Amino acid sequence: MNSFDYIRPATVAEAIAAAAEPGSAFLAAGTNLIDMMKTGALRPYRLVDLTHLPGLSDVEWLADGGVRIGALVRNADLAHDPEFASRFPAVAEALLSGASAQLRNAATVGGNLMQRTRCRHFADPASACNRRVPGSGCDAIGGETRTCAILGHSEACVATHPSDFCVPLAALDAVVEIAGPTGTREVPLEDFHLLPGDRPMLETMLEPGDLITGLRLAGDAAAFSAHSRYLKLRDRTSYAFALVSAAACLTIEAGEITAARIALGGVAAKPWRAKAAERLLIGAAPGPEPFWRAAEAALADATPVGGPDGDNAFKIALAGRIVTRALKAAAAGTPARIPALPGSVHVANGDPAHA
Amino acid sequence: MTYTIHLTLNGTPREISLDDPRVTLLDLLRERVGLTGAKKGCDRGQCGACTVLVDGRRINSCLALAVSLDGADVTTIEGLAEGDSLHPVQEAFIAHDGLQCGFCTPGQIMSAVGLIAEGQTDGDPERVRECMSGNLCRCGAYAGITEAVLDVQQQMSETEQGRKRA
Ligand SMILES: Cc1cc2nc3c(=O)[nH]c(=O)nc-3n(C[C@H](O)[C@H](O)[C@H](O)COP(=O)(O)OP(=O)(O)OC[C@H]3O[C@@H](n4cnc5c(N)ncnc54)[C@H](O)[C@@H]3O)c2cc1C
Ligand code: FES
Ligand code: FES
Numbered sequence: 221m222n223s224f225d226y227i228r229p230a231t232v233a234e235a236i237a238a239a240a241e242p243g244s245a246f247l248a249a250g251t252n253l254i255d256m257m258k259t260g261a262l263r264p265y266r267l268v269d270l271t272h273l274p275g276l277s278d279v280e281w282l283a284d285g286g287v288r289i290g291a292l293v294r295n296a297d298l299a300h301d302p303e304f305a306s307r308f309p310a311v312a313e314a315l316l317s318g319a320s321a322q323l324r325n326a327a328t329v330g331g332n333l334m335q336r337t338r339c340r341h342f343a344d345p346a347s348a349c350n351r352r353v354p355g356s357g358c359d360a361i362g363g364e365t366r367t368c369a370i371l372g373h374s375e376a377c378v379a380t381h382p383s384d385f386c387v388p389l390a391a392l393d394a395v396v397e398i399a400g401p402t403g404t405r406e407v408p409l410e411d412f413h414l415l416p417g418d419r420p421m422l423e424t425m426l427e428p429g430d431l432i433t434g435l436r437l438a439g440d441a442a443a444f445s446a447h448s449r450y451l452k453l454r455d456r457t458s459y460a461f462a463l464v465s466a467a468a469c470l471t472i473e474a475g476e477i478t479a480a481r482i483a484l485g486g487v488a489a490k491p492w493r494a495k496a497a498e499r500l501l502i503g504a505a506p507g508p509e510p511f512w513r514a515a516e517a518a519l520a521d522a523t524p525v526g527g528p529d530g531d532n533a534f535k536i537a538l539a540g541r542i543v544t545r546a547l548k549a550a551a552a553g554t555p556a557r558i559p560a561l562p563g564s565v566h567v568a569n570g571d572p573a574h575a
Numbered sequence: 576m577t578y579t580i581h582l583t584l585n586g587t588p589r590e591i592s593l594d595d596p597r598v599t600l601l602d603l604l605r606e607r608v609g610l611t612g613a614k615k616g617c618d619r620g621q622c623g624a625c626t627v628l629v630d631g632r633r634i635n636s637c638l639a640l641a642v643s644l645d646g647a648d649v650t651t652i653e654g655l656a657e658g659d660s661l662h663p664v665q666e667a668f669i670a671h672d673g674l675q676c677g678f679c680t681p682g683q684i685m686s687a688v689g690l691i692a693e694g695q696t697d698g699d700p701e702r703v704r705e706c707m708s709g710n711l712c713r714c715g716a717y718a719g720i721t722e723a724v725l726d727v728q729q730q731m732s733e734t735e736q737g738r739k740r741a
Contacts, residue, residue, distance in 0.1 A: 226578060226596035226642050251638045254599070255619055267596070269643050296632075300695065320709025321693070322626055322686065326634045458708035560701035574704040 221254075222263040228272055232399055232431060238268045240401050240429030246270050248292065249326035251319075252335040260345040261352055262336075270330075276433060279304060285439030288397075291330030291432045295385065296321065298329065308437060309554045310388040310448035310467045317452045317563030318384040320459045330432040333386060333396065333412065334424065337379035337489070338461055339368070350376045351420040365525040365532045367463060370539065372488040377420030378525045381413055381490050384563070388450050388467035390491035391483035392441035400430035409435070413490035423489070444469035444481060449549040451542055452485070452563035457574055462486040464539040465563065468546035470506070477501045477510075482518060482547070487539055494518035497543070506551035508544070515543035580645040584608065585654030593642055600636035600644060601625045604651060612652035612681045616711070623710035626682040626689070627651045633689025635709075652681035655688070663730065664688050667723035675714035686710045687724045691731070698728055 229235040239246055245264035247253060248271060256262040270276070276292040279301055287307070289298060295315050298304055305312035315324065318332075341347035341359040348357035360368055360378050368378040386409065394409040407425060414422050426432075447470040454460035465485035471478045480501040484492040497514040504510035519540050524530030545565055561573035578593045584604075591603070601618070604610040604627070616624030618637045625637040628650040655662035664687050667673070674680045686707060696702035703724045704717070712720065 221597050223595070223597065225576070226640075228643075228645075247640065247643060249634075249638075250640055250643065251620055251635070254638045254640060258619065267640075271643055272645075296693075300693075319620075320623065320635075321690065321706050322623060322633050322635045322709045323620060323638075325632045325689075326639065458705055560699060561705050573701045574708075 221257045221260075222265065224264055225266045226269065227266060228269045230273075232273060232275075232433065235268050235270060235273060236399060236401055236429045236431055238266070239431070241266065242428070244268055244428075246330075246431065248328040248331035249294075251323050251327050252331060256336060256343060259343045261343050270328075270431070282436070282439065285442050287437050289329055289435045289437075291328060291434050293329045294325060295319075295327040295329065295332060296324040299324065305558065307442040307445050308388070308392065308448075309445055309558070310450045310469055310550075311385065311392070311437075313558050313562045314384040314388050314450040314452075314465075314467065316558055317450060317465075329385075329435060332383055333409075333432060333435075335383055336423070338382045339379040342379060351379055351416070351423070354419070354421045361525060365530055367486075368525045368532050369488050370519075370522040370524060370532060370535050371484075371492055372415040372490070373523075373525060374416045374418065374420070376418050377416035377489070379416070379420070379489055380486055381488065382461050382486070383491065384450065384452060384462060384465060384485060386413075386491040387465055387483045387485035388448070388469070389435070389437075390493045391467040391469055391481040392437055392444070393481075394441075395436045395438075396432055397434045397436065398426065398430050399433045400427060404433070406436075409491070410493050416489050420489070443471055443479070446554055447472055447550045448554050449546050450563050451546040451549060451565055453538060453542055453565070457564075458561065464535055464542050466539070466543045466546040468543070468550040470501070470547070470550050472506060472551065475505055477504050477506060480514075482514065482543060484518060484539055484543065487522070487535065494543070496520070501547075506547075508548070511544045511547040511551075512540075514547060515540040518543050578642045580642055582641075582644065582646075583648040584610070585650055591641075596640065596642045598641045600627070600629070600639045600641045600649070603641040604636065604649075610651050610653050613685075614678055614681060616679070616682075621711075622679070622682075623686060624679050624682040626685040626710065628685060628689055631689075631692060633686050650685070652685055655684070662688070663727050664691070664723065667727045668720070671719040671723040671726060672716065673719035673723040674716050679710060679712045679714075679716075683707070683710045683712065683720055687720070687727070690724065691728060696724075696728070698725060698732075700725060
């Protein structure tokens with residue numbers, strides 16, 4: 221790890237001023253930043269510690285039934301907040317399907333949004349990576365692409381965003397609150413992460429010094445609470461990132477779908493909202509046929525990296541199936557309690573969750 | 576530059592001066608204060624061998640910067656037993672053969688103590704396995720580990736019921 225200066229600001233304004241200097245990075249729990257600094261992928265020379273700042277660790281209920289989540293709220297605390305889990309069950313399930321209990325205890329909401337891709341070439345300074353070093357090339361393209369993006373990728377970068385949490389947040393129109401050198405503003409989570417295009421080093425719309433202060437979910441997002449799931453397919457049962465995942469949230473009245481929200485994870489450099497798929501479901505009776513049509517619409521533009529036979533072509537079929545499966549699970553109703561293995565497709569079959 | 580931090584380590588308040596902010600909590604414990612119980616398996620958050628409690632919560636000490644934890648209360652495996660009497664989770668790991676080589680064990684035990692305090696698993700072996708998934712065991716002692724956790728939870732709920740009856 222390179223050496224760095226450690227700064228512990230007393231106020232948000234001091235934090236923003238300190239981080240606006242080139243080469244600075246905010247430090248939250250460090251579960252992603254310190255990891256990436258250990259590999260040498262990231263080499264900030266100044267860390268601005270957010271964890272002692274006041275006022276960023278609260279979950280506040282809003283008059284409209286929505287919620288404001290401070291950027292330093294820990295992933296586990298949010299997921300285990302009973303009120304939060306009952307109003308936004310897919311978000312709680314996504315949080316609990318990610319990482320491990322230890323990591324969730326540490327990880328913050330802001331850090332989860334800002335975590336970097338798990339593409340191994342990004343983490344490895346000996347690899348070419350346009351995201352890490354602009355113009356250096358991409359060792360994933362032409363190499364092993366099994367876990368790479370199927371949507372929104374470019375010739376410069378095929379990395380995915382690894383967060384589970386962000387997937388239902390995108391589905392439910394979460395808003396990110398930002399404070400920066402020029403004041404405060406807010407951005408829909410859907411617009412927060414950027415697709416790579418020819419500038420993959422730009423990962424989010426944050427400018428130097430910009431601090432995420434919190435996240436908001438509006439009260440109308442809680443209208444989906446009776447039919448909300450997050451399902452995730454991974455290479456091992458637990459403590460693994462998603463190969464593909466989907467959040468599905470429905471409202472159903474008199475046997476008819478009246479509103480639908482769908483987003484996919486593990487497929488692109490951002491959580492992928494599927495609005496065309498949502499529209500197809502309005503007015504339909506829940507069932508395999510409309511669910512499969514919605515899944516096809518969600519993946520209509522998907523392409524494997526390196527042509528039709530690319531290593532990650534299987535992810536297109538897999539993503540279609542996880543969307544269908546998540547819709548089916550959502551239609552069946554949110555379980556009274558988050559399943560023993562959150563986000564798993566196994567438990568519903570009565571199979572043991574852990575082999 | 577040196578950074579002075581205050582930690583409570585296994586109940587004892589300590590003032591620690593760090594000549595380098597790069598020191599993780601794990602390296603501080605192992606290399607600087609002689610508490611080598613927490614193990615360094617991967618140093619990347621991927622194995623759980625370094626699990627300790629910070630302010631009563633289990634975390635991976637390999638990914639936490641010590642300087643950032645100024646003011647925290649840290650409990651390691653060395654802080655569990657009272658003199659010669661082992662903590663109930665330590666007893667249960669022995670009773671249920673929850674270990675072979677023992678390398679992962681301090682992390683497993685600290686994780687189990689954290690899990691019990693979190694109170695999310697209520698006697699369901701599936702939930703225990705899921706909530707212990709952040710601790711890998713290369714010897715594969717998982718079956719005994721799960722039984723040990725369930726056993727301690729069972730004992731605790733019996734004591735609790737006994738107390739209510741009394
Ligand atoms: C082994 C392992 C497995 C994991 N598995 C999963 C998984 O399955 N699913 C999943 O979703 N995640 C997973 N994670 C990732 C984990 O969720 C993230 O590491 C964590 O959420 C990051 O939060 P943090 O507080 O530690 O952030 P840090 O590491 O402190 O920061 C991460 C980044 O965010 C920036 N940042 C932090 N807070 C702010 C803020 N308020 N404003 C602006 N920038 C900020 C930092 O500068 C840094 O660039 C895993 C991690 C590990 C190590
Ligand atoms: S040493 Fe910390 S998780 Fe492996
Ligand atoms: S007992 Fe050997 S690694 Fe777990």
